[in-house]
Amino acid sequence: MINRRHFLTTVAVGTASAGVLAACGTGSSTSGQTGSADNPVTINYTWWGNDDRAERTRKAIALFESKNPDIKVNGNFTDFAGYWQKRATEAAGGGLPDVMQWDLSYLRDYGQRNQLLDLGTVKINTDAFEKSLLPSGQIKGKTYGIPTSTNAFAVYYDPAKLASLGIAEPDGSWTYKEFNTFLTEVGSKSNGALFGGTDYTGVWWMFNVWLRQNNIEAFTSEGKLGFSKDDLKKWWNLTADLRGTPAIVSEERVTQLAPKSPFGSNVTATEVTWDNFMAGYLGDSGAKELKLVPVPSDDADNLGLFLKPSMLMVASAKTKFKDAAARFIDFMVNDPEVGQIFKTSRGVPASKTQRDGTTFEGTDKVVVDYETSISQYLKDAPEPPIVGFGTLETSFKRIASDLNYGKLDINGATDAWFKEAEDLIKQNA
Amino acid sequence: MTTMATPTQSAPETGAPVYNPKSESVGAKRAKSTVFHLAALVLTGIVLYPGLWMIASAFKPNSEIGGGNTSLWSENFSLDNFVTALDGIGGVSTMQFFTNSLILALGAVVGTILSASVSAYAFARIKFPGRSVFFGMMIATLLLPFHVVIIPQYIIFQQLGLVDTYIPLLIGKFLAADAFFVFLMVQFMRGLPAELDEAARIDGAGHVRIFGSIMLPLMKPALISTSIFSFIWSWNDFLGPLLYLNTPEKYPLPLALRLFQDQTQSSDYGAMIAMSVLALLPVLIFFLIFQRYIVEGVSTQGLKG
Numbered sequence: 001m002i003n004r005r006h007f008l009t010t011v012a013v014g015t016a017s018a019g020v021l022a023a024c025g026t027g028s029s030t031s032g033q034t035g036s037a038d039n040p041v042t043i044n045y046t047w048w049g050n051d052d053r054a055e056r057t058r059k060a061i062a063l064f065e066s067k068n069p070d071i072k073v074n075g076n077f078t079d080f081a082g083y084w085q086k087r088a089t090e091a092a093g094g095g096l097p098d099v100m101q102w103d104l105s106y107l108r109d110y111g112q113r114n115q116l117l118d119l120g121t122v123k124i125n126t127d128a129f130e131k132s133l134l135p136s137g138q139i140k141g142k143t144y145g146i147p148t149s150t151n152a153f154a155v156y157y158d159p160a161k162l163a164s165l166g167i168a169e170p171d172g173s174w175t176y177k178e179f180n181t182f183l184t185e186v187g188s189k190s191n192g193a194l195f196g197g198t199d200y201t202g203v204w205w206m207f208n209v210w211l212r213q214n215n216i217e218a219f220t221s222e223g224k225l226g227f228s229k230d231d232l233k234k235w236w237n238l239t240a241d242l243r244g245t246p247a248i249v250s251e252e253r254v255t256q257l258a259p260k261s262p263f264g265s266n267v268t269a270t271e272v273t274w275d276n277f278m279a280g281y282l283g284d285s286g287a288k289e290l291k292l293v294p295v296p297s298d299d300a301d302n303l304g305l306f307l308k309p310s311m312l313m314v315a316s317a318k319t320k321f322k323d324a325a326a327r328f329i330d331f332m333v334n335d336p337e338v339g340q341i342f343k344t345s346r347g348v349p350a351s352k353t354q355r356d357g358t359t360f361e362g363t364d365k366v367v368v369d370y371e372t373s374i375s376q377y378l379k380d381a382p383e384p385p386i387v388g389f390g391t392l393e394t395s396f397k398r399i400a401s402d403l404n405y406g407k408l409d410i411n412g413a414t415d416a417w418f419k420e421a422e423d424l425i426k427q428n429a
Numbered sequence: 430m431t432t433m434a435t436p437t438q439s440a441p442e443t444g445a446p447v448y449n450p451k452s453e454s455v456g457a458k459r460a461k462s463t464v465f466h467l468a469a470l471v472l473t474g475i476v477l478y479p480g481l482w483m484i485a486s487a488f489k490p491n492s493e494i495g496g497g498n499t500s501l502w503s504e505n506f507s508l509d510n511f512v513t514a515l516d517g518i519g520g521v522s523t524m525q526f527f528t529n530s531l532i533l534a535l536g537a538v539v540g541t542i543l544s545a546s547v548s549a550y551a552f553a554r555i556k557f558p559g560r561s562v563f564f565g566m567m568i569a570t571l572l573l574p575f576h577v578v579i580i581p582q583y584i585i586f587q588q589l590g591l592v593d594t595y596i597p598l599l600i601g602k603f604l605a606a607d608a609f610f611v612f613l614m615v616q617f618m619r620g621l622p623a624e625l626d627e628a629a630r631i632d633g634a635g636h637v638r639i640f641g642s643i644m645l646p647l648m649k650p651a652l653i654s655t656s657i658f659s660f661i662w663s664w665n666d667f668l669g670p671l672l673y674l675n676t677p678e679k680y681p682l683p684l685a686l687r688l689f690q691d692q693t694q695s696s697d698y699g700a701m702i703a704m705s706v707l708a709l710l711p712v713l714i715f716f717l718i719f720q721r722y723i724v725e726g727v728s729t730q731g732l733k734g
Binding site for chain 2 (some may be wrong): 044046050051054055058074076078079081082085086089090092093094095097257259260265280283284285286
């Protein structure tokens with residue numbers, strides 16, 4: 001008898017499809033095919049993002065097509081998680097789109113597998129870029145990605161919440177001790193209604209900033225870990241006295257609030273993260289205004305801050321239209337009118353031409369002003385993270401939350417993370 | 430009130446504590462039934478709560494959904510989320526997403542019904558060399574996870590130039606590639622008495638006639654179950670459309686729903702939930718219309734001609 005409850009979730013697909021592979025693809029010259037106004041070439045461009053980005057990108061594409069009548073751009077988009085599933089399948093099947101929006105953490109993986117076009121072989125103008133930023137799109141001297149825009153680490157706070165507690169707004173020149181005192185003050189003055197912040201030692205990039213403040217590199221040029229267990233212990237000890245107090249929101253609460261962040265849910269007064277999350281926090285929390293100040297540092301001259309490409313543009317290694325792809329990338333990263341269209345929704349424009357050609361107002365201005373204010377402290381952008389970096393970042397967060405749950409002590413947490421990290425690096429070596 | 434009063438009143442009237450099995454069992458029955466219904470209601474409440482949460486949240490402003498807001502109902506009741514949801518995404522109207530989903534789901538139903546029933550007839554009623562081997566192989570494809578075949582399949586469709594069409598998503602349905610449904614129908618057909626088709630054969634009917642005039646009408650319950658499940662699975666399928674469709678104009682609803690969320694920008698949970706509510710309606714309606722046939726299917730199977 002058929003048991004209808006045993007639904008098989010896997011839908012098996014038969015191999016009925018005939019194994020006839022069409023031998024398609026006309027022989028293309030190495031410089032790629034070019035089009036003309038009467039007979040334009042069509043390139044595929046894909047990005048992740050929401051409705052808002054789709055609308056802005058559509059405008060940018062229309063502008064590009066009107067300026068370049070010999071090229072048509074076919075734009076497609078999906079959400080971030082689906083985006084990478086789709087790219088992985090396409091890469092395996094040899095069908096990556098011509099031009100793609102890209103994330104730094106996937107650059108090395110695809111670059112090393114020769115899936116991405118070496119953009120040094122085509123004409124893209126990078127004169128208007130900070131020299132310290134470009135290496136983050138390069139692997140072993142080859143340029144695989146051009147940054148569209150940058151983001152930097154910052155401490156967010158909600159001025160209205162601080163005012164209601166009678167706490168002065170911070171100016172961003174603080175040591176870790178002062179920052180901890182500030183978090184504790186928020187927690188104690190609000191009588192538990194508001195936490196100081198989330199445990200910032202659980203954020204990988206904040207750890208990275210702290211390492212830079214102490215002149216330690218996160219990864220060596222050989223792709224090994226550049227810091228010791230003692231460094232990590234010191235880091236996780238920074239908030240040892242705050243865990244379980246109103247200074248830091250409990251891990252149970254964080255889990256209950258997901259997918260929203262505690263800061264976006266109006267449960268904490270501060271959050272340490274990237275400066276381009278502003279629009280998301282404003283939308284989630286409904287707050288009128290949020291402000292940004294630099295991260296704490298025990299060395300007032302070295303804040304360990306850097307600009308990271310919030311997004312890059314890459315091309316497929318197999319594209320038949322290299323020139324067209326290069327012209328589109330050049331347009332998207334340099335054109336001032338494109339800057340006007342996107343404002344800071346991709347991050348702060350990386351190219352000076354584009355940044356100067358854009359007028360920033362309101363929230364956009366807060367983010368741009370912040371990046372300008374820290375410009376004297378900025379150091380070189382990091383190289384593309386090692387393969388499997390995403391896993392390392394996630395396990396860093398997970399182990400730090402076990403620390404907050406009290407499942408692990410600092411020694412145990414350090415050993416656990418190092419073991420995972422070393423295994424992963426060995427696997428991908 | 431009267432139910433509880435009956436046993437206590439009747440006892441003193443007889444003057445002695447006479448055991449009254451009938452009234453006591455009625456009382457016990459009622460108590461039992463009350464407890465049962467209360468428990469059932471509580472369980473229903475728990476099971477339905479996520480659905481209730483979804484519907485309630487669809488009417489809330491974005492900043493009040495999830496996070497620290499635990500109350501089910503918001504005082505800022507509004508239909509804004511539905512307006513945003515119906516606005517479409519990136520220039521593609523929401524109706525377009527609905528139409529696409531409907532094309533895919535109905536295509537899947539038609540394809541599966543046509544192909545699976547014919548294949549099942551062959552397996553159940555025609556003796557051909559290697560039948561059990563082929564049947565075994567078909568069952569074996571059930572054990573093959575979808576994720577194993579994704580890449581080879583993608584390469585085939587990509588080389589054939591069929592990516593960004595509905596063909597990769599539907600062709601399998603028309604070729605009886607859903608082994609689960611073939612298996613379901615084979616089992617159902619094996620339960621039908623062989624005397625029926627023997628009688629038809631004596632009257633001169635061939636396989637086409639037997640299949641069309643005898644088997645298909647008797648298989649109605651199995652066909653209905655198959656329709657329901659292939660409709661719902663196709664309606665909810667995310668990975669297939671994600672991999673094979675590129676143009677947003679061709680996206681079905683599950684892909685569109687994800688576009689309201691963005692990790693790197695702001696997420697519009699309100700519009701996403703409003704659209705989820707809308708996306709749920711067709712499945713619900715489809716299920717409500719056909720669900721009584723499932724029950725009918727089970728009882729007919731019990732009778733067996």
